[in-house]
Amino acid sequence: MAVDATVAPAAARRSLGELLGVVFGPVGQLLAFIVGSAASLSLIVILLALVFSPGQPDIMQRVVIILPQVIIDGLVRGFLFATIALGYTMVYGVLEFINFAHGEVFMIGGVVGATVSFLLVSAGAMDSIPPLVFVLLVVLVAMAFCGMLAVTVERIAYRPLRGAPRLVPLISAIGMSLILQDFARLVMTNSPLGFNARYQTPDFGQPIQLFSMQVGERSVPVILGPRDLIFIITATLMLIVLNYIVNVTKLGKAIRATAQDMPTASLMGIDVNRIIALTFLIGGALGGAAGALFGLRIGTVNPYMGLIPGLKAFTAAVLGGIGNITGAMVGGVVLGFLEAFVAAYLSIFTGGNFSGAAYADIAAFSILILLLIFRPSGLLGEATTQKV
Amino acid sequence: MTTGASSQSLWQRVTAPLSSGPTAYAFLAFYVLICSFLLLTNPRTELSTDIVFVLFMLSMLVAYRARVATWFKVVLGVIALGIVLPYFGTLNPFYIDVATQAGIFTALALGLNVVVGFAGLLDLGYVAFFAVGAYAWGIFSTTQISNINPAWGPVDPVMFYPFLIIGLILGLITGVLLGLPVLRLRGDYLAIVTLGFGEVIRVVANNLDRPINITNGSQGIRDIERPPLVLVDLVRNLGVVADDNRLYQLFFYYLVLIIVLLTVIVVARLKNSRIGRAWEAIREDEVAAVAQGIPRVRMKLLAFAIGASFAGVMGVVFASKQLFINPPTFDLLRSINILAMVILGGMGSIPGAMLGAIIVTMLDLQILPRLASVLREAQAAGAPIPRQFDPTQYQRLFFGLLLVIMMIFRPEGLWPDERRREEQHEVEITDEELEADKLTKPTGAETGR
Numbered sequence: 001m002a003v004d005a006t007v008a009p010a011a012a013r014r015s016l017g018e019l020l021g022v023v024f025g026p027v028g029q030l031l032a033f034i035v036g037s038a039a040s041l042s043l044i045v046i047l048l049a050l051v052f053s054p055g056q057p058d059i060m061q062r063v064v065i066i067l068p069q070v071i072i073d074g075l076v077r078g079f080l081f082a083t084i085a086l087g088y089t090m091v092y093g094v095l096e097f098i099n100f101a102h103g104e105v106f107m108i109g110g111v112v113g114a115t116v117s118f119l120l121v122s123a124g125a126m127d128s129i130p131p132l133v134f135v136l137l138v139v140l141v142a143m144a145f146c147g148m149l150a151v152t153v154e155r156i157a158y159r160p161l162r163g164a165p166r167l168v169p170l171i172s173a174i175g176m177s178l179i180l181q182d183f184a185r186l187v188m189t190n191s192p193l194g195f196n197a198r199y200q201t202p203d204f205g206q207p208i209q210l211f212s213m214q215v216g217e218r219s220v221p222v223i224l225g226p227r228d229l230i231f232i233i234t235a236t237l238m239l240i241v242l243n244y245i246v247n248v249t250k251l252g253k254a255i256r257a258t259a260q261d262m263p264t265a266s267l268m269g270i271d272v273n274r275i276i277a278l279t280f281l282i283g284g285a286l287g288g289a290a291g292a293l294f295g296l297r298i299g300t301v302n303p304y305m306g307l308i309p310g311l312k313a314f315t316a317a318v319l320g321g322i323g324n325i326t327g328a329m330v331g332g333v334v335l336g337f338l339e340a341f342v343a344a345y346l347s348i349f350t351g352g353n354f355s356g357a358a359y360a361d362i363a364a365f366s367i368l369i370l371l372l373i374f375r376p377s378g379l380l381g382e383a384t385t386q387k388v
Numbered sequence: 389m390t391t392g393a394s395s396q397s398l399w400q401r402v403t404a405p406l407s408s409g410p411t412a413y414a415f416l417a418f419y420v421l422i423c424s425f426l427l428l429t430n431p432r433t434e435l436s437t438d439i440v441f442v443l444f445m446l447s448m449l450v451a452y453r454a455r456v457a458t459w460f461k462v463v464l465g466v467i468a469l470g471i472v473l474p475y476f477g478t479l480n481p482f483y484i485d486v487a488t489q490a491g492i493f494t495a496l497a498l499g500l501n502v503v504v505g506f507a508g509l510l511d512l513g514y515v516a517f518f519a520v521g522a523y524a525w526g527i528f529s530t531t532q533i534s535n536i537n538p539a540w541g542p543v544d545p546v547m548f549y550p551f552l553i554i555g556l557i558l559g560l561i562t563g564v565l566l567g568l569p570v571l572r573l574r575g576d577y578l579a580i581v582t583l584g585f586g587e588v589i590r591v592v593a594n595n596l597d598r599p600i601n602i603t604n605g606s607q608g609i610r611d612i613e614r615p616p617l618v619l620v621d622l623v624r625n626l627g628v629v630a631d632d633n634r635l636y637q638l639f640f641y642y643l644v645l646i647i648v649l650l651t652v653i654v655v656a657r658l659k660n661s662r663i664g665r666a667w668e669a670i671r672e673d674e675v676a677a678v679a680q681g682i683p684r685v686r687m688k689l690l691a692f693a694i695g696a697s698f699a700g701v702m703g704v705v706f707a708s709k710q711l712f713i714n715p716p717t718f719d720l721l722r723s724i725n726i727l728a729m730v731i732l733g734g735m736g737s738i739p740g741a742m743l744g745a746i747i748v749t750m751l752d753l754q755i756l757p758r759l760a761s762v763l764r765e766a767q768a769a770g771a772p773i774p775r776q777f778d779p780t781q782y783q784r785l786f787f788g789l790l791l792v793i794m795m796i797f798r799p800e801g802l803w804p805d806e807r808r809r810e811e812q813h814e815v816e817i818t819d820e821e822l823e824a825d826k827l828t829k830p831t832g833a834e835t836g837r
Contacts, residue, residue: 098576160796167510168799170576171731174512175791178724182785307720311587314580350599358595365584372577373569 022247023240026326030239033330033379034078037337038071045345052349062348068213068222070344071337076228076297078336079235083290084313085320085328086242087150087283093259093323094279097158097166100173103310104180105150105284109142109291110301111184114197116141121200131202135230138292146288150280153180159273177307184303196302199295204230227297234293238286239329245282246325255279259323308361312339315368321378330379339364412454420447420464424472431479438754441483444468445490445746449803452739469645474638484637486753488709491644492702494745495651497729498738499698502655504727505736505805506664507691508671509571510579512723513586517696519718520562521555521703523593523603526713529613535601548615551704559700560693567692571685586723594715608714612707615639640709647705651698656738658694667691668736721784725752728787731794734801743803748787756780 049063084106091099116138120126129137157176161169189195204226212221246252257265258275266272294309295301312335320331343360371378423444430437451464477484496518503511527533528551533540543551570581597605617635658664666687669677678684707713725748733744759779767773779786794801 098580157792157796164795164799166576167504167508167735168795170510170579171727172792172795174724174727175788175795178784178788179792180788182782182788186782186785308587311580311584315584318577318580354598355595358591361591362588365581365588368584369569369581372573372581376573376577 019248023244026243026329027236027240029326030329030333034075034333034337037334038074041074041337041341042067042071045341048345048349059348063345065213065218065220066344068210068220070340072222072224072228073344074337074340075333076231076336077340078333079232080290080294080309080332081313081316081335082329082332083235083238083293084287084309085317085332086238086325087287088314088317089320089322089325089328090255090279090283092317094255094276095158095162095169097169098173098314099150099158099280099283100170100310101153101157101177101180102150102283102287103306103308103313104177104184105146105153105287105306106291106294106310106313107301107303107306108149108180108184109146109288110199110295110305111188111193111197111291111303112142112145112288113138113292113295114193114199114301117200118193118197126200126202129202131204131226134202135234135293135296138296139234139289142288142292143285144288146291147281147285150284150287151277153284154277154280159276177310181303181306188303196300199299199301201227201296201299225297231293231297234289238289239325242282242286242325251275251278312361312364315364318368318376319371319378321380324378324380327378327380334379335364335367338367409455412456413460416447416451416454416456416460416464419450420444420468420472423447424468424476427472427476428479431476431483433480433482435758437480437483438750438758441486441754442746442750444473445487445750446743449739449743449746474641477637477641478634481634481637484641486749488637488641488644489753490746490749491641491648492706492709493726493729493749494742495644495648495698495702496726497733497741497745498648498651498655499695499702500726501695501730501733501736501738501741502658502667502698503691503695504730505734505741506659506671507667507688509688509691510576511582511692511695512579512720512727513582513584513589514695514699514726515718515720515723516566516582516586516589517559517562517699518703518706518722519589519593520558521700522707522713522718523609523703524555524558524700525551525704525707526609526612527602529708530609530611532602532604532609542613545613545615548613548704548708552701555700555702555704556697557700559697559703562700563693563696564689566696567689571688571692583720583723586718586720590715590718593718603715606715608712608717609707610712612711612713614708614711636709640705644705647701652738652742659738663687663690671736721787724787724791725783728790732790732802734804737801737803737805740801740803740805744801747802751786752783756783756786 045063045067046060049060052059084102087102087105088099091097091102117126117134120129120134126134153176157172158169161172185195187193188197207223207225208229210222210224212219214220244252246255254265254270254275255278257268257270258272258279262272265275291301291306313332316331316335317328318331319335320327320329322328339360342363343357346354346359423440426440427437427444430440448465448468451461454461473487474484477487496514500511500514503509503514525548527536528543529545529548530542533542566582566585570578573581593603594606596603597607603609614636617632617639620635623635623638666677666682669680669682670684670687674684710717729744729748730741731744732747733740733742756779763773763779
């Protein structure tokens with residue numbers, strides 16, 4: 001693994017401009033990928049509609065009407081995968097190990113969020129609390145809880161296995177994921193939450209109408225739900241903060257050093273165990289925040305909701321180039337768009353024979369398989385020199 | 389035994405006389421006799437019978453491990469599994485069903501053991517190949533087939549036997565198709581891809597009722613054909629009074645027994661063959677193995693395909709035995725279940741995989757339900773147990789704990805493969821133990837097969 005240029009000693013004194021570049025550069029990259037993938041997928045869909053239009057004259061209209069909403073949906077899905085993928089990619093960067101239980105950390109984040117909201121409702125404080133304070137409260141509690149949980153899991157199930165053959169910690173992680181699922185179920189079904197816990201929120205207000213689109217005679221409004229907006233903003237903020245931590249602070253330098261070469265890092269006076277625990281803490285906190293926000297968006301949480309998003313987030317991490325933080329975000333967004341487009345358009349183009357929602361999962365995994373065959377290093381593969 | 393740890397010396401001192409020499413013959417015969425007697429005199433379904441039943445199943449593994457003549461083992465096996473157990477099954481059909489189920493999972497665990505244990509490829513979607521076999525027979529033996537082409541009707545039930553081969557080939561093809569792209573990858577990517585593939589197969593089975601109703605979607609396929617009974621008149625003439633369902637239970641029991649035996653033979657031969665050693669080399673050190681001229685991808689593909697083909701065959705048997713299959717039968721938990729068997733028994737160890745399969749199936753079908761009823765009684769008596777808690781519903785918790793605990797404390801499994809044990813405890817083997825190993829090796833070699 002080549003050494004990242006920014007790790008050079010001179011990096012200690014970086015100008016403000018450089019610093020901003022390091023912290024906000026990835027956001028620009030992410031934006032480029034968002035625009036790029038949305039545009040190219042829209043183009044593909046419109047071209048397909050053109051191909052089909054001789055047979056079905058109204059297909060173009062049907063495609064165009066839902067297009068903006070599909071893009072927004074893709075963006076939200078993408079940010080969901082991206083925030084979970086960050087946890088996978090950080091742990092993979094340091095330990096080269098797939099933290100299988102990360103999807104469950106995400107799920108527990110949702111459950112913690114639902115618990116907080118339940119407590120607020122039963123205290124009668126739900127109506128008086130401002131929505132933004134509620135979001136902040138839920139996210140922070142979920143982050144704290146899930147960060148601690150991830151560290152505990154690492155301490156119990158992974159640390160004793162460090163240095164064992166590769167399969168051993170992976171199997172332990174799978175076991176941990178099953179334990180967390182059923183433990184959450186045990187707690188939820190024996191508490192007032194129930195298996196499908198309701199996730200009540202204060203009123204976030206009306207959806208925002210971005211603009212209205214003129215299709216033929218009809219005017220189609222394009223709306224963005226406030227919850228979706230919260231999700232996107234929070235995820236972007238988390239990316240920026242994470243980039244700051246990893247690329248600017250001393251802790252980040254220690255994490256990068258550990259990821260590059262663990263024995264050497266420990267020779268340089270870095271407490272490797274502490275750094276690994278911190279990596280789990282950060283990854284777990286991000287996963288927990290994603291879970292709390294996801295539950296808030298869909299309104300219910302259940303103990304088995306972590307598996308599939310977890311798998312897709314892993315796909316996203318691989319798609320972006322595993323071990324690369326910006327890659328995880330980019331991969332998540334690209335995967336989210338792909339999935340949203342498949343879910344929305346598959347049934348239109350196959351005349352309703354294949355339900356898009358059901359085959360969207362298959363699309364995600366097919367992408368994973370194809371990607372691993374043709375480009376195992378991921379979209380930002382070249383940039384994987386920086387491993388965290 | 390070549391295990392040289394001093395903590396086991398007491399255990400060894402007790403078991404050594406019982407596992408070799410004339411005492412072993414007497415002990416084994418006595419053991420099997422007592423268990424059989426207890427089973428046959430008390431065929432009711434209750435806790436004591438469960439325990440005796442588990443002991444009875446374990447007797448086969450004890451016999452396998454003991455240093456007695458092969459003919460004695462064979463005779464013991466034939467008597468216990470071929471006569472006593474089926475006869476007990478006519479007295480209490482529940483247990484023969486458990487035994488058949490254990491047999492099916494034993495074959496699956498042996499198949500997965502080839503992939504995970506021998507070749508070191510973690511396959512989390514093993515049940516997908518099982519589903520392929522099951523759906524193949526499910527579709528072709530019922531009217532589902534007419535949905536694909538109205539001119540085709542269900543195949544004759546006799547076709548079950550050729551379909552065992554077809555299931556094998558289908559499993560093989562699926563395994564190769566999936567393995568070809570992904571086996572070049574690192575091990576942990578493979579785990580995720582196979583997991584994804586398992587989910588894909590389930591989703592496809594769930595949704596392939598449109599545009600053509602092939603799998604009947606989430607409702608599943610019912611009324612799957614069973615093959616015609618063989619030797620019915622002979623069995624009836626022997627004085628066994630049983631209706632067709634009972635006879636089918638016996639039939640499937642024997643069928644599964646034969647398949648398991650064949651599987652064991654094939655797997656054992658493979659393990660000691662050139663191929664088996666190539667797998668082991670790849671598992672231990674891929675780079676070194678390639679440097680030795682082992683065709684890495686081809687060997688991995690072979691392991692993957694062989695494992696998948698066992699699952700394909702068992703899928704056909706399973707569909708036919710259950711009469712009904714639906715997509716949730718083939719979910720991730722089932723794959724994890726089989727993986728837990730292999731890991732519990734010991735990756736790469738054939739008797740280990742069998743032991744694991746038996747223990748996990750027992751846990752699933754007998755011990756957890758029993759625990760549930762015990763808990764219910766305790767709860768009725770006023771013990772502070774949550775009302776919702778039902779151990780049979782918490783298999784994930786148990787399997788999860790099992791996996792984590794095994795990985796931390798005994799990654800080589802309950803019945804480890806010799807070489808595997810050394811690999812997992814590489815660091816811990818001190819010089820002293822190596823010396824002890826050398827001293828005991830000659831005796832081990834004498835009795836080794």
